[in-house]
Amino acid sequence: xxxxxxxxxxxxxxxxxxxxxxxxxxxxxxxxxxxxxxxxxxxxxxxxxxxxxxxxxxxxxxxxxxxxxxxxxxxxxxxxxxxxxxxxxxxxxxxxxxxxxxxxxxxxxxxxxxxxxxxxxxxxxxxxxxxxxxxxxxxxxxxxxxxxxxxxxxx
Amino acid sequence: xxxxxxxxxxxxxxxxxxxxxxxxxxxxxxxxxxxxxxxxxxxxxxxxxxxxxxxxxxxxxxxxxxxxxxxxxxxxxxxxxxxxxxxxxxxxxxxxxxxxxxxxxxxxxxxxxxxxxxxxxxxxxxxxxxxxxxxxxxxxxxxxxxxxxxxxxxx
DNA sequence: GAAGAAGTTGACGTTCACGTAAACTATCGG
DNA sequence: CCGATAGTTTACGTGAACGTCAACTTCTTC
Numbered sequence: 001x002x003x004x005x006x007x008x009x010x011x012x013x014x015x016x017x018x019x020x021x022x023x024x025x026x027x028x029x030x031x032x033x034x035x036x037x038x039x040x041x042x043x044x045x046x047x048x049x050x051x052x053x054x055x056x057x058x059x060x061x062x063x064x065x066x067x068x069x070x071x072x073x074x075x076x077x078x079x080x081x082x083x084x085x086x087x088x089x090x091x092x093x094x095x096x097x098x099x100x101x102x103x104x105x106x107x108x109x110x111x112x113x114x115x116x117x118x119x120x121x122x123x124x125x126x127x128x129x130x131x132x133x134x135x136x137x138x139x140x141x142x143x144x145x146x147x148x149x150x151x152x153x154x155x
Numbered sequence: 156x157x158x159x160x161x162x163x164x165x166x167x168x169x170x171x172x173x174x175x176x177x178x179x180x181x182x183x184x185x186x187x188x189x190x191x192x193x194x195x196x197x198x199x200x201x202x203x204x205x206x207x208x209x210x211x212x213x214x215x216x217x218x219x220x221x222x223x224x225x226x227x228x229x230x231x232x233x234x235x236x237x238x239x240x241x242x243x244x245x246x247x248x249x250x251x252x253x254x255x256x257x258x259x260x261x262x263x264x265x266x267x268x269x270x271x272x273x274x275x276x277x278x279x280x281x282x283x284x285x286x287x288x289x290x291x292x293x294x295x296x297x298x299x300x301x302x303x304x305x306x307x308x309x310x
Numbered sequence: 311g312a313a314g315a316a317g318t319t320g321a322c323g324t325t326c327a328c329g330t331a332a333a334c335t336a337t338c339g340g
Numbered sequence: 341c342c343g344a345t346a347g348t349t350t351a352c353g354t355g356a357a358c359g360t361c362a363a364c365t366t367c368t369t370c
Binding site for chain 2: 065068069070071100103104107110111114115117118121122124125127128129131132135136138139142145146149152153
Binding site: 015047075 | 326327328329330335336337
């Protein structure tokens with residue numbers, strides 16, 4: 001029994017420190033995300049240490065994207081993920097408990113969130129495009145000013 | 156002298172409440188922005204009430220854009236604006252005090268910030284485009300699932 | 311010119327998203 | 341087996357970005 005190996009569960013699982021380093025957050029952040037029910041590590045070692053699987057890391061990446069790219073707060077992110085989780089369940093236990101009526105409900109919510117997010121994305125893209133044009137015209141003006149200075153000092 | 160009109164300075168100037176309502180922030184936010192040196196109203200009434208001009212409102216809009224679209228914190232935003240202000244001075248007092256050397260310095264800083272911001276914008280655009288593709292494929296899957304349900308219930 | 315709405319300066323409170331310290335346990339290399 | 345390193349829970353602290361009184365003045369309207 002005492003094989004002497006390091007006791008963990010699944011092969012791809014990493015510990016909290018590695019997960020943190022890999023994704024650029026702190027260990028505190030990971031524990032905090034768990035605390036608020038945002039990201040549960042898929043397993044624990046026999047001693048109680050968190051083990052983050054591949055899917056956990058992907059989920060973490062998604063969380064950070066939603067936070068930094070879309071500017072969602074952790075509450076909104078939780079909503080989004082909760083909804084995706086529901087869909088995941090739908091898919092796994094294909095005829096999950098209450099049928100059709102419940103399925104449509106979940107799909108409806110998912111579609112609503114999807115639409116909302118697409119709207120946010122579109123709005124951000126608009127704003128970014130405008131800002132990009134602004135920045136480029138300013139950059140052009142800066143270059144012109146520098147050329148002017150060069151001409152003046154060449155004289 | 157006592158014309159009886161409401162005592163303010165420039166015609167386009169609005170009070171803090173109107174400025175707040177127009178830009179979707181609170182009056183507290185405007186006072187706070189002034190407190191940290193981010194946005195000084197261009198004038199005051201004789202009694203001491205803030206008067207926000209057209210340029211102030213534009214600046215405020217820029218602040219909110221930098222905050223919400225690029226996700227900058229107020230410190231970074233202050234940096235950006237401070238730099239633009241310096242350029243503005245350069246332009247107004249065209250040969251402002253120390254010449255050339257100082258001018259190039261300011262231009263350099265402006266160009267550096269501009270480049271940094273363009274990089275941030277580009278990165279965000281990448282992330283957004285990826286997210287958009289994700290969302291669209293998910294939307295397609297949702298529609299497919301709904302069709303499936305429809306077919307099942309039509310039977 | 312009196313009332314009520316809006317604005318002023320403090321000053322303290324609040325929420326979010328973690329940071330940090332302490333005391334203890336687990337895991338790993340030797 | 342032992343020491344170093346990493347992880348655990350619990351709890352209090354923190355910075356950013358405002359919110360919320362309170363006490364007072366100013367502006368606008370009737």
